[in-house]
Amino acid sequence: MSAETVESGASAAPRKGVSILFGLTLLGLLLFLWLLLGLATNSFWTPNNISNLLRQGAMTAILAVGQTFVIITAGIDLSVGAVVGFTSVIVAWLLAAGVPLWAAIILTLAFGVLIGAFHAFGIVRMGLPPFIITLATLTSLRGIGLLITNGSTISITNEAFTNFSRADFLGVPSLFWMVIVVAIPAYVFLHLSRFGRYLFAVGSNSEAARLSGVNVHRTIYLAYILSSTCAAFVGLLLASRIGIGNATQAEGWELQAIASSVIGGTSLFGAVGSVHGPLLGAFILATINNGANLLNVNSFWQRIITGALIIVIVYFDQLRRRSAR
Amino acid sequence: MTELQEARDTRTQGLQVATRHPVPKGEPILELRALQKKYGAVEALKPASLTFLSGEIHAIVGENGAGKSTLIKLLTGVIKRTSGEIFWCGKPVQLGTPHEAIERGINAVHQEVVLCAQLSVAANMFLGDEINRNGLMRKRAMTDAAQRVLDDLGFNLPAGAVLGSLTIGQQQLVATARAAMRGTQFLIFDEPTAYLTRQESAQLFRLIQRLQAEGVTIVYISHRMEEVFEIADRVSVLRDGTHVGTRKIGETNEAELIALMINRTIEQIYHKEHFPPGEVIVETRNLSGPGFQDVSLTVRAGEIVGLYGLIGAGRSEFALGLYGRHRPSAGEVYWKGRKVEIASERVAMNLGIALAPESRRDQGLCLNLPIGLNINLPVFNRLTRGLTINGQQERENADRQIRDLKIKTPSRRVLTSAMSGGNQQKIVIGKWLSHGAKLFIFDEPTVGVDVGTKAEIYRLFARLLENGAGIILISSYLPEVYELADRLHVFRRGRLVASHDYRAASHEEVLTQAIGV
Numbered sequence: 158m159s160a161e162t163v164e165s166g167a168s169a170a171p172r173k174g175v176s177i178l179f180g181l182t183l184l185g186l187l188l189f190l191w192l193l194l195g196l197a198t199n200s201f202w203t204p205n206n207i208s209n210l211l212r213q214g215a216m217t218a219i220l221a222v223g224q225t226f227v228i229i230t231a232g233i234d235l236s237v238g239a240v241v242g243f244t245s246v247i248v249a250w251l252l253a254a255g256v257p258l259w260a261a262i263i264l265t266l267a268f269g270v271l272i273g274a275f276h277a278f279g280i281v282r283m284g285l286p287p288f289i290i291t292l293a294t295l296t297s298l299r300g301i302g303l304l305i306t307n308g309s310t311i312s313i314t315n316e317a318f319t320n321f322s323r324a325d326f327l328g329v330p331s332l333f334w335m336v337i338v339v340a341i342p343a344y345v346f347l348h349l350s351r352f353g354r355y356l357f358a359v360g361s362n363s364e365a366a367r368l369s370g371v372n373v374h375r376t377i378y379l380a381y382i383l384s385s386t387c388a389a390f391v392g393l394l395l396a397s398r399i400g401i402g403n404a405t406q407a408e409g410w411e412l413q414a415i416a417s418s419v420i421g422g423t424s425l426f427g428a429v430g431s432v433h434g435p436l437l438g439a440f441i442l443a444t445i446n447n448g449a450n451l452l453n454v455n456s457f458w459q460r461i462i463t464g465a466l467i468i469v470i471v472y473f474d475q476l477r478r479r480s481a482r
Numbered sequence: 483m484t485e486l487q488e489a490r491d492t493r494t495q496g497l498q499v500a501t502r503h504p505v506p507k508g509e510p511i512l513e514l515r516a517l518q519k520k521y522g523a524v525e526a527l528k529p530a531s532l533t534f535l536s537g538e539i540h541a542i543v544g545e546n547g548a549g550k551s552t553l554i555k556l557l558t559g560v561i562k563r564t565s566g567e568i569f570w571c572g573k574p575v576q577l578g579t580p581h582e583a584i585e586r587g588i589n590a591v592h593q594e595v596v597l598c599a600q601l602s603v604a605a606n607m608f609l610g611d612e613i614n615r616n617g618l619m620r621k622r623a624m625t626d627a628a629q630r631v632l633d634d635l636g637f638n639l640p641a642g643a644v645l646g647s648l649t650i651g652q653q654q655l656v657a658t659a660r661a662a663m664r665g666t667q668f669l670i671f672d673e674p675t676a677y678l679t680r681q682e683s684a685q686l687f688r689l690i691q692r693l694q695a696e697g698v699t700i701v702y703i704s705h706r707m708e709e710v711f712e713i714a715d716r717v718s719v720l721r722d723g724t725h726v727g728t729r730k731i732g733e734t735n736e737a738e739l740i741a742l743m744i745n746r747t748i749e750q751i752y753h754k755e756h757f758p759p760g761e762v763i764v765e766t767r768n769l770s771g772p773g774f775q776d777v778s779l780t781v782r783a784g785e786i787v788g789l790y791g792l793i794g795a796g797r798s799e800f801a802l803g804l805y806g807r808h809r810p811s812a813g814e815v816y817w818k819g820r821k822v823e824i825a826s827e828r829v830a831m832n833l834g835i836a837l838a839p840e841s842r843r844d845q846g847l848c849l850n851l852p853i854g855l856n857i858n859l860p861v862f863n864r865l866t867r868g869l870t871i872n873g874q875q876e877r878e879n880a881d882r883q884i885r886d887l888k889i890k891t892p893s894r895r896v897l898t899s900a901m902s903g904g905n906q907q908k909i910v911i912g913k914w915l916s917h918g919a920k921l922f923i924f925d926e927p928t929v930g931v932d933v934g935t936k937a938e939i940y941r942l943f944a945r946l947l948e949n950g951a952g953i954i955l956i957s958s959y960l961p962e963v964y965e966l967a968d969r970l971h972v973f974r975r976g977r978l979v980a981s982h983d984y985r986a987a988s989h990e991e992v993l994t995q996a997i998g999v
Contacts, residue, residue: 345869345870349869349870349871349873350866350869350870350871351862351863351865351866351871354855354858354859354862354871355862357848357851357855358848358851358855358859361848361849361850361851362844362845362847362848362849364844364845365844365845365846365847365848365859366848366859367807367827368805368807368827368837368839368845368846369827369859369860369913370827370828370831370859370860371859372828428848428850428851429850
């Protein structure tokens with residue numbers, strides 16, 4: 158190849174600064190939405206509604222963080238919604254079978270690990286595209302869940318478990334605390350540890366990463382296991398919130414998670430993403446839904462607005478990237 | 483009338499109205515006056531004035547980065563000129579878009595085939611210009627027409643085959659046939675023989691001469707001197723973006739052209755220091771693996787072992803085998819006298835092997851990540867304290883390599899894709915200097931690198947040798963391995979076929995062994 162590559166180093170903006178700026182823009186958008194809704198409605202800034210908003214956004218936020226790990230490796234995890242529904246069945250089933258709560262929680266999370274490992278196995282060993290293997294588990298996990306429950310739901314009678322999602326801690330809903338519990342280690346993992354760097358390197362050029370001594374297979378296992386485990390965790394939270402296990406729950410949540418991640422600046426081509434981005438993305442989406450409800454906007458419109466927002470935000474993100482070149 | 487002309491005539495009745503200005507043979511068909519191209523402050527092509535005569539084969543030679551690609555892109559309308567004028571058949575033209583260039587009859591055949599690998603040969607030849615009836619494609623008619631053209635050109639290729647199933651060389655022939663069909667007046671070949679076998683090259687040359695006989699003007703870009711002397715009527719030399727001269731082929735010789743191309747003596751570029759050979763670092767015995775067979779060689783501390791051969795001769799495959807990327811199927815590797823199994827890249831790295839691979843874009847760098855991350859990628863395990871990376875060490879290490887290697891960047895945070903070829907190569911080298919190694923494998927380290935950086939890289943080799951390392955240098959550019967290697971091994975079809983001490987054999991001898999006539 159003798160293409161002359163041209164030095165444009167001086168004009169390329171330092172990457173980290175831009176990423177912080179983009180984060181601030183999203184935060185600005187979120188605060189702007191909150192301000193706007195506060196002015197437009199009387200009920201937005203009530204403790205009840207804010208708690209509700211934080212609860213709504215929490216589960217998508219956790220899914221989106223897990224999803225982001227996978228997308229950074231230039232993959233995709235379509236199964237997360239199904240994993241949520243499936244694991245809600247698992248935990249309800251275990252509790253109904255008399256398994257102690259702590260063991261039920263650990264076993265459910267272990268199912269998340271197994272599902273993620275299966276995805277990575279399909280990608281690494283069988284050479285299946287991530288889209289296909291996770292699409293396959295998306296449908297089959299719901300099927301397995303329905304087989305277990307015979308098409309019905311399993312009620313959860315363990316009150317300690319179901320009370321958790323309604324509880325507050327320091328005035329903040331416990332579900333939102335769970336976001337923090339996930340986000341802090343996720344941040345350390347992605348931005349401060351070498352495994353985070355490896356995720357980016359594999360997403361950018363897996364062959365170059367491999368020749369630099371990065372264990373590419375292990376990195377892919379890590380990403381998919383984290384995503385599925387986050388989803389299993391959300392399955393626990395959902396089961397706690399609705400008090401039942403049902404395999405058809407969380408329909409379409411995978412798309413919510415991907416949308417949150419993308420709104421948060423993650424590139425579907427891989428190697429670009431953060432932890433704070435998808436969190437903000439998830440709460441922006443939650444705010445739009447919440448605000449639309451308060452304003453009595455038809456729920457069909459909510460979907461349209463969400464779609465339009467994805468286009469606008471990602472378009473501006475593209476513009477920013479192009480000008481940074 | 484030949485099938486080729488027929489096919490071409492049917493094209494001219496269709497979309498492709500190639501404006502045929504009859505320019506008598508030997509008169510100027512394309513004239514460049516003070517043509518210049520700047521990217522920001524960088525002058526990729528300094529004001530160049532060049533005339534192409536109708537019906538000639540005009541070779542353009544120059545090193546990587548001399549401005550050849552820029553010139554082609556300007557002529558084919560891929561990029562717009564910064565200043566200067568272009569005259570086509572005596573009239574000033576814009577050549578602002580690829581479409582305009584094709585309409586005027588200017589086409590290019592690129593080194594890397596840019597066609598659709600999943601479509602058939604015929605579909606590719608008619609791509610964008612299909613034969614239609616009532617809005618439906620006439621697949622049979624296209625296949626038949628394409629087959630007639632291919633047969634007529636003497637290519638033994640099936641028009642119905644999927645393009646991707648052919649060799650790169652055969653695909654190149656298809657690309658040429660495609661260009662030949664489209665009312666081409668002016669055809670540019672960009673290093674077309676880089677991936678061709680000798681037989682395919684010979685076929686291509688016959689086609690070029692035939693096109694010339696039919697009045698097509700040919701621009702032939704290459705850095706293989708022997709080809710230039712075989713085929714061209716005139717030759718122009720580019721150096722560092724400057725047009726330094728045009729010669730009739732009968733009035734020049736290889737030495738003059740090389741002097742024009744590099745403007746310095748070989749000794750000035752190839753900085754060679756001899757060190758007393760030390761202990762044996764690595765020895766392979768009858769090593770075989772995917773793409774290489776039965777390779778036995780040794781590398782000592784303080785010496786450069788050169789691997790020369792054509793592209794695809796198995797040198798890079800051998801390097802990847804030695805580095806643990808592909809598992810060798812037979813033979814042994816001894817590291818400092820001890821037998822070792824190199825089962826993975828990590829094992830190789832931990833022994834002390836570093837590999838700067840053949841393709842920076844595909845194997846060497848994470849282009850859309852910052853420079854700093856690329857430099858530190860092999861050493862993150864060393865920069866980790868507890869759970870997290872020591873940020874200060876990470877920054878210092880990146881900055882040290884940027885400083886030591888004089889990588890021209892405002893910051894370690896700049897994306898690697900923004901760097902020039904030479905600086906990208908330095909980043910690859912920086913990765914391995916920060917990791918440290920006893921055996922450095924450099925696979926085509928100076929492709930797409932300017933002369934100044936080349937000299938820097940060669941001086942760096944001397945520094946590594948001085949510190950007791952050994953180097954395997956893989957290159958397709960004979961003078962490079964010839965002048966630098968203490969021991970030169972020649973590869974052909976996956977085998978090591980000959981070995982020479984420093985400057986023990988002539989260029990011709992080495993080349994003949996590599997080609998295998």
